[in-house]
Amino acid sequence: MxxxxxxxxxxxxxxxxxxxxxxxxxxxxxxxxxxxxxxxxxxxxxxxxxxxxxGGKRGLYVAVFEHIGAAMSGSLGPAAAAVQTLMDDGEATRQELLDGLLVIVDRAVGMFTSPRMASWAKLIVREQQNPSEAFDVVWQRFMSPIVGVLCRLLATLRRDSPESPQIRLMALTILGQALVFRIARETTRRLLGWDEIEVEEIAAIKLCIHQNIRAMLAEEHAS
Amino acid sequence: MxxxxxxxxxxxxxxxxxxxxxxxxxxxxxxxxxxxxxxxxxxxxxxxxxxxxxGGKRGLYVAVFEHIGAAMSGSLGPAAAAVQTLMDDGEATRQELLDGLLVIVDRAVGMFTSPRMASWAKLIVREQQNPSEAFDVVWQRFMSPIVGVLCRLLATLRRDSPESPQIRLMALTILGQALVFRIARETTRRLLGWDEIEVEEIAAIKLCIHQNIRAMLAEEHAS
DNA sequence: TTGACTTAATCAATCGTTTAAATAATGATT
DNA sequence: AATCATTATTTAAACGATTGATTAAGTCAA
Structure with a gap:
């Protein structure tokens, strides 16, 4: 640039x-x-x-989503791919899988809270409300693969099917825990008295979500 | 009508x-x-x-938000007041408090996911991307009671202060678990195959969040 | 008859797109 | 190197369509 x-x-x-x-x-x-x-x-x-x-204004709009889809994929793709190969090996311990999940969540939190994500989020959230062809681009290039890995990971840890509604619901609630700090950023800053959300604050967010996920996946609570 | x-x-x-x-x-x-x-x-x-x-198209748009704001305000009041008195008694059991929390969360989820909220949510989410000052006031007035009662309940259950950052972060992550189904509406639709979010789907969402919260608040995980 | 309300028609402004001509870079030929 | 043909890119101007708003005449209820 x-x-x-x-x-x-x-x-x-x-x-x-x-x-x-x-x-x-x-x-x-x-x-x-x-x-x-x-x-x-x-x-x-x-x-x-x-x-x-x-080709026109519409083409530029779609190109924007191809751009941010590729950028987001580059941000989360490596961590997701690492976990993917870890699962394909089939010999990963529960702890290794859990650590892989937390790494992906960390990257997601980092991405959601990054400054350049601010404008991206506005674009994507608007598409979430009234999806067009532009949403398909981000979905196929970024969302679908990431959510797929997330569900596979959760399914393995909960000894369930990646396609089960319970697993997919859980994946969304995990996503929501990271997403809320982007969507309700102002509420977050006001509630916690943070002037800005940077390394120290991001670490606190990650720690909180880590604890939540560990609890959600604790063996004695797997219903 | x-x-x-x-x-x-x-x-x-x-x-x-x-x-x-x-x-x-x-x-x-x-x-x-x-x-x-x-x-x-x-x-x-x-x-x-x-x-x-x-007065014009803009005036009609403003009138829509005045209408929605009036309809939304006070919709969570009764449930919140009931929990408040429960806590003020000081003699509520842990189970009663937990049930109270789940009721509050149910109300919040029900509000966010109610069918008539579907079109409202699109308007609100879109407007929140670039909020006007007037809208911001309405939004804060709506959100702060929810967050407030959530924090007090969590603080009691975790034997912590309602003002502690840990409690407030946890409240936000719980909020995010409910918000994600409206914010990431199209992702939800594609992942779960839900064309509409109605009674059956709302029940599934509530059940999932219930399990998450129970796990998050399990005694053996309270750090 | 009075005032509230509705109608069809029209306004200038702005929309996305297209056009033909001008300019700039590229590569081949001399 | 210098020249030329060719392609790639940029420009200003215009296109018809649609926008939100306004007007003056009309209709309705009291």
């Missing part, structure tokens, strides 16, 4: 400028209120270039 | 028709995509009546 040599051709530079401007504009104004003229002006680029490079 | 005598004058009838149509249209399409013509057509009235009765 800063290295002028990283984007070789002219076209690549304007594509990147439009993409970054689109993330900011779409997240701040929503799809319809972010007009082609505002998008082009924010990118410092001629309006017709949206059609030239992305 | 059903009783023709409830709304006396002609004007009151069109105001109500526009309000109900606006809730549906704004939640389904968003503010900008729900055009004045669509709103009027959905209400079965002339377009100019939006301006006549509400």
């Amino acid at each position: 800063d290295d002028p040599e990283a984007t070789s051709s002219r076209g690549e530079a304007t594509r990147e400028a439009l993409l970054q401007a689109a993330i900011a504009q779409f997240s701040e104004l929503g799809y319809h209120a972010a007009s082609s003229r505002k998008l082009a002006a924010a990118a410092g680029v001629n309006q017709a270039l949206i059609g030239y490079h992305f | 059903d009783d023709p005598e409830a709304t006396s004058s002609r004007g009151e009838a069109t105001r109500e028709a526009l309000l109900q149509a606006a809730i549906a249209q704004f939640s389904e399409l968003g503010y900008h995509a729900a055009s004045s013509r669509k709103l009027a057509a959905a209400a079965g009235v002339n377009q100019a009546l939006i301006g006549y009765h509400f």
